[in-house]
Amino acid sequence: MLEHGGRLRAAAQQYAIAEADWLDLSTGIAPWSWPIAPVDARDWARLPETDDGLEAAACAYYNAAQVLPVPGSQAAIQALPRLRGPVGKVGVLSPCYAEHAHAWRKSGFLVREVLEREVEHFIDVFNVLVVVNPNNPTGRLIAPEQLLKWHARLVERGGWLVVDEAFMDTAPAHSLAAETWRSGLIVLRSFGKFFGLAGARLGFVLAEAGLLQALASEIGPWAVSGPTRKVGLACLSDLPGQQLQRERCEYAALRLSALLSAHGLEPDGGCALFQWLVTAHAEPLHEFAARRGVLLRLFKAERAEHSSLRFGLPHSEADWQRLETLLHDYRKDLK
Template structure:
């Protein structure tokens, strides 16, 4: 399997310490406070809850949504719904997209964001992460909708992964989910800090959602996950306060990095920058008990998520200071 952030057991095994600050993911470190579960969440089969879908449609502005066991479930299933196709995936981006399409007989091509527009007319499927993970690059929604129209004219798809879209609602095309050829992925793991629920949503035409639901089978989302997510997606006061807090903390991280000569891009939830010595920087932070995300290949660099509290911010500041003054 591919390497991802959040692998603290690997960090502890390699460096022999337990007091880790995990900045290796882009997950909100102060996630939604899950309510107590009713007893039937555990002993009833998790039939679909229309209240969950209604709450998700309201939050994402989408006309229709299919709940799935994390967007990862949809990423792995979508390539199985098409015959062999010419597939272009934005790169560098979330590596599971290319990994999944490459395993099912499709012809895979990776494209930089700058070159994506030129790939539309000679692809059957184009996959875009917007905002991008890890670099934070974006594509304007009007351009995405134009690409979807051109692909749909040949029976093609535009897959837009908006897992980090909650902090950039103006970029979302989820409201256009019924447009032919458009498939949009959303996640409650990042903004809501509920990655452990394994819950995401897919917006698409009804026929695509039906085919995906049949492929994934029944009971794909647990009862506890549905209950907690419905509460989170309905809590407008928490959502508004979190939007404001993440915006402040994202600016704080950008300023802290700038103080130490680092020009980063990203979103309020994470920052990324190309680095000439990413392995050395990763090791340096690890020796301060800070686990960041190391990228070795096309996106050779470092990604940092947000610290959870003031003590973590101070430890990060100390680690950056000792790095820049080494």
């Protein structure tokens, strides 16, 4: 399996630091989790049903004509290649979330990872183009107009444009959700990142009805548990809570960028849920932090100067102070 952030237990074992003593900044998950009402015992005892209002709430939240709830957008990433045949050529705009290229390769597709400037050159040979927008880990946003131009080129030949919008909740104006009535346009949305509830394992696929029906058949019945559906419905319907979450994420991202810059680590990218830094010091800083119980997300490259770190958002003032002290001590240690 591929490497991901959030492997706190493994870090605790490796560095002999109790899990409770860590500051985990290795994920792009909002550190403020939605308050959850107690789950009725009947929700655990019954199979989930699809007439509870979750789909309607998701359509309203995402501004989409139809949606399919899935057990995390990762489930859709793995299932989509099985719906696409015959095996063909897939472009993945990189660097990005590594599971996309992995899933298509695993299903036998020829995958080419391309830079944004290379898409125009290769797009007419691709059967599928995958774009993460905003990108993870760079935070790069591609304008909807550009994505729709690529989609038009692909769909002429029966192709797909798959857009992973896992980090789009704080920038809805850039979403293609409202355009998913178009044939060959598939948008993936993550629930857990923005709402701070990654453990719920909930995501949504936005696409034309026929494709959603095929994907539902591929994933199978009762994919999302009853308690998770109830939590999702409550969060997607909570408009004041969503506004508060957007505001504090955006403020924290600006604060994090300023803090890193003040210590000579100006970010190279990011979004409202994380900041991204390319530096030759990525590996030593990751190790320095881990030995002090602060977990960052390291992206190794063949050349050290191309390696990078992703910093998630601290939760509390104590967490901010701990991160500031760490950065101060690291800079002092370099001298």
